Amino acid sequence: MKPFAYERATAPDAAATLVTDTDDAMFLAGGTNLVDLMKLGVAEPTLLVDITGLPYDRIEHRADGGVLIGSLVSNSELSGDRGIRERFPAVSEAVLAGASGQLRTRATTGGNLLQRTRCAYFQDVTKACNKREPGSGCSALEGSHRDLAVIGTSDACVATHPSDMAVPMAALDAVVHLRRADGDSRAVPLTDFYLLPGDTPDRETVLQAGELITGVELPAPPAGAAMRYRKVRDRWSYAFALVSLAAVAATGPDGTLSEIRLALGAVAPRPWRAHEAERRLIGRRPTAETLREAARAEFASARPLPHNAFKIDLAVDLIADTVLDLVGGGGR
């Protein structure tokens, strides 16, 4: 761990100035991931600007049924919020499926979105990793990759984004609110917020220098739709997902899908919105066959590796089972 300076920001503009004026400065919120990476020598900031005093710690429910979640709202607060539990239960389920009670108390909404991959090679500075050290190579391709991505990957990187929370947010058309260093604000759909690795796996988001996440907006969920988050993992708590799924679905009077939104976790470098599967399913009657076929089509461009190919079948099974469950067509 390298020595670093620490400043506590009292206002957004001061925070931005501190970070932009100093080489290798970083914002610090809950620190549940960043501090670990500093101990491992993966992150070596010279200055940490503590933003936990900034006014982004509220959950504002809107009359139209939407919500703006401040970036500093803790994971435990978010999962326990009554409005979230009632209108966005999949978000609450996802947050509670992640980490541990202690970590969720510290971890923030913005920090959750920005957490780094848990790829073993990214976290081991003695080994090659294009994300940590561009051009050094990807150790996972021929190494340990059972947990890693099958779709959206490149020859340079097969890392997954580890968040549970971001998966239902992707399904719910979340929009990330940003504050630029110059004070202007912008809003970016969550699915566009993350970049696919391509040749530059070190660039993970659209964030510019000194730019700060101020909140995440969830529009009102589709009327009459049911939603659920399901996480498949190697143990029943305190494990990252092997595959997770956030599904939002509703059927019309004729029994066809009037609403279907699917987002997958732990299969891609970002929360993976399954647009292709959705396109094939909307207006269709949800049978096991239709659902599987659509889910399989989503993975047409997948690039599975020897030890993680099972994730595709698992995701297909999970989609079919969960959607049938949601629309009451389980029949098992």
Add this chain to the structure above:
Amino acid sequence: MTTLERTVGADVTRVEGRDKVTGAALYAYEYPVRDALYVWAVQSTVARGRVRAVEAGAALALPGVAAVLDSGNVQRLHPTDDPELCVLQSADVAYRGQIVAAVVADTYETACQAAALVRVEYDEQDHDVELRDHDPDAFVPETVNAGYPGLLETGDVDTAFATAPVTVDATYTTPSEHASPMEPHATIAVWDGDALTLYNADQGPWMTAATLAELFGLPPGGVRIVADHVGGGFGSKAVPRPPTVLAALAARAVSRPVKLAVTRQQMFSMVSYRTPTVQRVRLAAERDGRLTAISHNALQQSSRLTEYCEQTVASTRIMYAAPHRRTIHRLAQLDVPTPSWMRAPGEAPGMFALESAMDELSYALGMDPVELRVVNEPSVDPESGRPFSSRNLVACLREGAARFDWRRRDPAPGRRREGRWLLGTGVASGNYPVYTMPASATARAEPDGSFVVRIAAADIGTGARTVLTQVAADELGVPLDRVTLDIGRSVYGNAPMAGGSMGTGSWGWAVSKACRALTKRLDETSGAVPPGGLEQSADTTEDVRAQKDLARCSFGAQFAAVRVDAVTGQVRVDRLLGVFAAGRIINPRTTRSQLRGGMCMGLSMALHEMLEMDPRYGDFANHDFAGYHVAAHADVPDIEAYCLDEEDDELNPMGTKGVGELGIVGTAAAVANAVYHATGVRVRDLPVTLDRVRAGLPG
């Protein structure tokens, strides 16, 4: 003197419990030491080769760095039979993660920062870290760990297989696993002239002191170990590991006390692990279930430094009767970190294979798996012909079957469904040998009526301190609160480590003997204690040597109920039930805790634990608790552990067998057998992960 209720057999709570929950109990790293510096190890980043140069300039330039140690500038150590302890004695690299240099600095953080600045250049050589079933260099060792023969053969196994009406022939694998105690290894080293004191996370203070004294060329007693409280060990702290030696070397080099705390990540390559195994088990049986032949061949690995071969087939040798028998260990020495003892070494992986194969045989025969085990119960040790001091496996199986309602079980696999869940149950036997080692203890009467008993035992969370207090109180005929048990220090004399489940038997024997001698002295003085106190010591070397030549073993029966998600393949253990015969139980509370803890580890072995060797780099890719899974609370159901009343006069004065490791043995097979019963999928490779289950489920 009034008649006292005996405390042996009573549900006594942990005597140091309050100290532990209030933080008063000191662990190795917590002892206050003045002017200490901090040590950080630099580990090899190649799997095989030689250090060409250690470039320390940048590290030494950091303010606060006192020294950078490497093989060129540390003290020469005396020869030892454990090359793993020859820390920084040579520039050769035998595995990735081996200590090749170290930094000593004024703060923990500076030491860490400086270690990252040390540049090590290597002459790298090709390495081989993959254990392959047909490794051409694998050999059969003469003897393996704990002195067992490498190979035993009786009768004509090949003919027996060729002519048997029913056979099973299957290969099982278990992965490398890590002990991962909650307290990572830590040492404070303090030299006072030529005397060395080590506050050490240690399962065996006396042996560590003796080993380190030899290593540093000091007279016996020249090294003192303090290990009052230890936060788990599971074998990884049973003997000194390289970080302890490094701390002593570093303190010598800078002439200051030093503190060394191994990080969680470093633990995975520095303090040993359980060898992976590839095991082929062949069973031949008559149609009535009686075994005619047993063959068990286990391949394992060690490093190039040490020929450590685990006794993986030793349990198979004593479990079941069969006239034709062949049990073989094979070992391949690779460019890997050195494996060592971990949680029932040998028995735990070996019994996964044997007890899975017994389950497969029960299906091949169409016979109940409990009955199959019962009909193969031997009357004497099947290998040596020696009688057992006591053997109650059948009683454990019967009692467990009754409690588990086993007779109502439909054996057909893949038939029971509850919503999305497939349900199944499984059984397996377990066993663990009774080891007894000589020990010495001192019992002391104080003028105020209190007693102090000293023995170099270690309580690694087992309850040893409590149990020994009970033994002492009963021998002295006084209430528990009049007796203080001082343990954890090498100066208390010869005593074995907390390992091999031999602590209570070995230490208890010496404690009992010393207390008996003191009681006799007190009888002679009519109870009068002089102002300086009265003291008696005892040593059990002769007593242990005089034991009859018998087979001594504890036994158990494990029952598991699981549910498997038919969609995802996720396994959930609903119930674990173990019935054990382990001699006399001194403390039902701590015993239950030990057995349930063992069953927990067995569950974790069944479903979670796996180190993933990275062949290109030569180390374990997963080396933290996010990547190396041990069972979490949510994975563990209510575990039931019952002990049968077992009287055995051929053990030790207390009549005890060990309970530390017995609970682990057989659990993994019971769980895997239950998964088969639930799904019809036989997973022969641990851990039973959902992708392995799914691979066998109908699509």
